[in-house]
Amino acid sequence: MTAVPGTAPVTSNAARLVDVVFRIREFGIIAVLGLLVLVTALIQTRFLSMSELQFVLVDTTIFALLAVGETMVVLTRNVDLSVGSVLGLSAFLSADMFGKHPGTSIVTVFAIGIGIGVACGVANGLLTTIGRVPSLVVTLATLYIIRGIDVLLVGGGQVVASSLPNSFLNIPQATTFGIPDLAIVIAVGVALVAYYLRSYRSGRELYAIGSNPEAARLAGIPIGRRVFMTFVVSGAVAGLAGVLWAAQYGTIDSTAGTGYELQVIAAVVVGGVAIFGGSGTVIGAALGALLLNTINSALYVLGISNYWDQAIAGFLLITAIALDRLITVQLTAALRRRSRLGA
Amino acid sequence: MASESIDQGEPGTAGPTPPAAAPILSLQHASKSFGAIRALEDVSIDLFPGEAHALVGENGAGKSTLVKIFAAVHQPDSGRLLVDGVEVAMNGPADARDAGIAVIYQEPSLFPDLTVIENIFIGRQPLGRGRRIDRRSMRNQAEAIFTRLGVPLDPERIARGLSIAEQQIVEIAKALSLDARVIVMDEPTAALSAVEVDRLFGVATALREAGVAVLFISHRLEEVFSLCQRVTVLRDGGLVLTRELAGMSSDDLVRAMVGRDLPAREVSDHTAGAPVLEVGRLTREGVFLDISFQVCAGEIVALAGLVGAGRSEVARAIFGIDAYDAGSVTLAGRSLRRSSPTVAMASGVGFVPEDRRQQGLVMPASIASNIVLASLSRLARFGFIRRSTENGFAADWAVKLQIKYGRLSNPVSSLSGGNQQKVVLAKWLARRPSLLIVDEPTRGIDVGTKAEVHSLLDELAGEGVAILMISSELPEVLRVADRILVMREGRLVAEFDHTVASEETILAAATGQSTGVAA
Numbered sequence: 001m002t003a004v005p006g007t008a009p010v011t012s013n014a015a016r017l018v019d020v021v022f023r024i025r026e027f028g029i030i031a032v033l034g035l036l037v038l039v040t041a042l043i044q045t046r047f048l049s050m051s052e053l054q055f056v057l058v059d060t061t062i063f064a065l066l067a068v069g070e071t072m073v074v075l076t077r078n079v080d081l082s083v084g085s086v087l088g089l090s091a092f093l094s095a096d097m098f099g100k101h102p103g104t105s106i107v108t109v110f111a112i113g114i115g116i117g118v119a120c121g122v123a124n125g126l127l128t129t130i131g132r133v134p135s136l137v138v139t140l141a142t143l144y145i146i147r148g149i150d151v152l153l154v155g156g157g158q159v160v161a162s163s164l165p166n167s168f169l170n171i172p173q174a175t176t177f178g179i180p181d182l183a184i185v186i187a188v189g190v191a192l193v194a195y196y197l198r199s200y201r202s203g204r205e206l207y208a209i210g211s212n213p214e215a216a217r218l219a220g221i222p223i224g225r226r227v228f229m230t231f232v233v234s235g236a237v238a239g240l241a242g243v244l245w246a247a248q249y250g251t252i253d254s255t256a257g258t259g260y261e262l263q264v265i266a267a268v269v270v271g272g273v274a275i276f277g278g279s280g281t282v283i284g285a286a287l288g289a290l291l292l293n294t295i296n297s298a299l300y301v302l303g304i305s306n307y308w309d310q311a312i313a314g315f316l317l318i319t320a321i322a323l324d325r326l327i328t329v330q331l332t333a334a335l336r337r338r339s340r341l342g343a
Numbered sequence: 344m345a346s347e348s349i350d351q352g353e354p355g356t357a358g359p360t361p362p363a364a365a366p367i368l369s370l371q372h373a374s375k376s377f378g379a380i381r382a383l384e385d386v387s388i389d390l391f392p393g394e395a396h397a398l399v400g401e402n403g404a405g406k407s408t409l410v411k412i413f414a415a416v417h418q419p420d421s422g423r424l425l426v427d428g429v430e431v432a433m434n435g436p437a438d439a440r441d442a443g444i445a446v447i448y449q450e451p452s453l454f455p456d457l458t459v460i461e462n463i464f465i466g467r468q469p470l471g472r473g474r475r476i477d478r479r480s481m482r483n484q485a486e487a488i489f490t491r492l493g494v495p496l497d498p499e500r501i502a503r504g505l506s507i508a509e510q511q512i513v514e515i516a517k518a519l520s521l522d523a524r525v526i527v528m529d530e531p532t533a534a535l536s537a538v539e540v541d542r543l544f545g546v547a548t549a550l551r552e553a554g555v556a557v558l559f560i561s562h563r564l565e566e567v568f569s570l571c572q573r574v575t576v577l578r579d580g581g582l583v584l585t586r587e588l589a590g591m592s593s594d595d596l597v598r599a600m601v602g603r604d605l606p607a608r609e610v611s612d613h614t615a616g617a618p619v620l621e622v623g624r625l626t627r628e629g630v631f632l633d634i635s636f637q638v639c640a641g642e643i644v645a646l647a648g649l650v651g652a653g654r655s656e657v658a659r660a661i662f663g664i665d666a667y668d669a670g671s672v673t674l675a676g677r678s679l680r681r682s683s684p685t686v687a688m689a690s691g692v693g694f695v696p697e698d699r700r701q702q703g704l705v706m707p708a709s710i711a712s713n714i715v716l717a718s719l720s721r722l723a724r725f726g727f728i729r730r731s732t733e734n735g736f737a738a739d740w741a742v743k744l745q746i747k748y749g750r751l752s753n754p755v756s757s758l759s760g761g762n763q764q765k766v767v768l769a770k771w772l773a774r775r776p777s778l779l780i781v782d783e784p785t786r787g788i789d790v791g792t793k794a795e796v797h798s799l800l801d802e803l804a805g806e807g808v809a810i811l812m813i814s815s816e817l818p819e820v821l822r823v824a825d826r827i828l829v830m831r832e833g834r835l836v837a838e839f840d841h842t843v844a845s846e847e848t849i850l851a852a853a854t855g856q857s858t859g860v861a862a
Contacts, residue, residue, distance in 0.1 A: 199475045199476050199478075200474065200475060200476065201466065201467075201468055201470070201474075201476065204457070204461060204465065204468070204476070205465065205466060207454070207456060207457060208454045208457060208461075208465050208466075210456075211454035211455055211456040211457060212452065212453065212454045212455065214452060215452035215453060215454055216454070217416075217436065218414070218416065218436050218446075218448070218452050219436065219452075219465050219466050220435055220436035220437025220438075220439075220440055220466055221465070221466050222437075274456075278454070278455070278456035278457075279456040328503075331503070331504070332503055332504045333504075334504075335500065335501070335503060335504030335505075
């Protein structure tokens with residue numbers, strides 16, 4: 001550790017190395033995405049049609065939203081499995097407002113959807129932080145409970161598009177220069193969350209908690225409050241996604257959003273967020289969601305059975321985890337070497 | 344409140360000893376218990392501005408508890424904490440930080456995924472407009488600190504992959520960035536090289552001269568003498584003395600730390616037979632180095648030393664739990680394959696680990712199933728084990744070891760600590776080992792059961808079992824062992840026959856005051 005002139009460039013190389021690796025991580029998703037679009041478009045030009053792309057983008061925004069909320073939870077070394085159920089409940093109850101109380105304003109409906117999500121998030125957060133139950137168990141339970149409530153309320157019925165006002169159904173259709181407005185709004189939202197996580201104390205503390213919970217405690221970070229907040233955000237976001245889902249699909253029964261939680265977690269992990277917390281970005285998670293959704297659409301366009309979709313998602317997941325593991329090992333070794341050189 | 348500082352004369356060491364100054368931090372009559380264990384009893388300590396105050400004591404004397412009270416990780420059960428003469432209630436680490444108390448822990452606690460800068464400033468990053476983190480200011484402050492420390496550590500790299508010494512430097516930088524008025528250093532030098540220690544002392548001295556109070560905890564007494572003006576000695580959770588270091592010798596200090604008469608031998612002398620375990624030049628990079636010794640049949644060899652000296656690691660390497668980089672382990676003349684506990688067990692090695700609850704027992708399982716756990720293959724017939732065979736076997740051993748239990752089917756967690764330890768011993772003895780490794784065999788066990796465990800070890804040695812015992816309790820080492828090996832910082836530094844060993848000589852060797860005579 002003696003101060004030897006000339007060690008500074010060596011160590012700053014290490015910093016650059018870290019930088020490059022993380023940039024590559026997101027670049028990798030974009031490259032795979034580009035390749036996928038290109039190959040699919042060459043085989044089936046219909047894939048590049050405006051309506052197809054727009055559908056993929058709107059669909060992705062819903063997933064990206066969920067992925068952003070999930071990322072915040074996962075960063076703290078927790079997980080929220082209830083997002084699919086929350087989405088389903090919010091989608092049904094908010095859309096049902098139009099049928100039960102015609103003339104309800106769209107703003108009110110959004111508020112109701114988000115409110116439902118917040119309530120679920122508060123329940124998850126309280127059970128995890130005050131009840132000290134592992135979030136995996138808590139949210140697995142609420143996954144079933146919330147879905148159960150949904151089934152009770154919906155019964156065998158469903159909300160159909162004809163009962164929804166056109167102004168609501170048109171939300172996902174609005175475009176600017178061919179890009180869905182919704183996608184633009186969500187992209188801006190993701191960027192804002194990314195900025196928050198990077199530049200605010202409470203954002204950085206989420207990473208700290210997931211990186212080393214014991215050290216976070218010793219550093220005086222209010223772990224309970226922060227983790228609680230991430231569950232509320234994840235719930236609110238799932239509630240919002242539910243309303244958008246209703247507008248996008250129009251027909252809502254009690255199965256809306258079933259199984260989404262696993263797809264969302266897959267997107268988050270493919271997007272480079274460490275499943276045990278501490279590292280990753282919401283932009284990566286959103287890109288992960290985009291990639292998985294694009295694969296889904298590409299398979300559909302190519303006429304390949306969508307059973308393949310899940311197999312491919314699984315394969316990507318393993319690739320992503322293997323890649324992350326490899327990068328971590330390599331990176332740690334590289335940093336060790338640098339620190340020896342600097343020593 | 345009566346101050347514990349006795350005299351202010353003879354400021355022999357550099358820097359003024361505060362004569363009339365008021366203490367920055369004052370802990371008065373603090374007690375703390377964990378369950379039935381009294382970790383700290385009626386301890387008072389004053390820290391004055393501009394002093395480096397040493398805190399010394401044996402393992403388990405209560406130093407770490409005291410540190411955690413200052414860090415507000417623990418709250419004392421009784422007693423008062425005063426900052427600048429005003430009583431304060433600190434409910435968590437953030438409160439201690441706000442009160443100007445920084446703690447550098449023995450084990451660095453960094454965030455591996457965050458950069459060095461973020462590790463230093465987490466939770467209190469400098470803020471710019473709109474409460475955003477001011478990265479430039481943060482970077483400048485960090486660089487200023489590293490310049491002051493004279494360390495070429497890249498502040499922008501992530502903490503993952505930093506060496507222990509570098510992690511320690513980051514912890515120190517963190518304390519400096521706090522502008523703390525009290526800095527508690529819990530064995531900060533344990534992982535540092537001589538050069539780094541010098542640099543740390545330079546910084547500590549500069550801080551002290553700037554009016555900071557430094558509480559310095561170290562087992563290396565020469566460091567205590569070179570850095571500190573006053574010393575507080577703890578023993579068994581109680582305060583022994585607080586006084587000026589000037590005029591004290593390291594012998595005085597060791598005597599104050601030990602403070603007991605030589606305990607009487609509890610066991611008979613054994614006649615050592617043929618070597619059972621031979622360890623040759625065993626090395627694991629950064630953990631232990633060049634360890635060679637042997638344990639003979641019918642002999643109890645103790646491995647003494649301070650916590651963290653590498654004793655348990657050597658034992659784990661012998662048993663095959665951890666890998667080693669070089670050297671050999673030979674059992675009864677046959678070389679033992681590395682990193683395979685299964686092979687070690689098959690060759691007749693038993694291992695009673697340090698952490699009985701986590702590593703020694705399956706806590707929710709029954710007493711009987713814990714006893715038979717290591718003997719299953721011998722009890723099984725065609726792969727099946729009959730409940731009655733299992734119970735009969737367990738009952739035999741429970742009687743042999745005088746385990747006090749309700750029913751053999753009760754969970755082992757229902758037993759007292761001492762009886763739990765007997766279950767662990769029974770599990771291994773049932774395999775009739777030729778070598779038994781016991782790591783802290785009587786930790787947290789009451790006096791009566793302790794004596795029973797000791798006589799059990801004595802009996803086993805009498806039957807010709809070779810026993811390697813790790814113990815941090817010097818009285819136990821002196822009572823039970825035939826030969827005593829002392830480790831310090833990963834090396835074997837001394838060997839004593841029990842007839843010539845004393846607590847003072849062992850402690851002196853363990854803390855690096857002198858080297859013992861090789862027997």
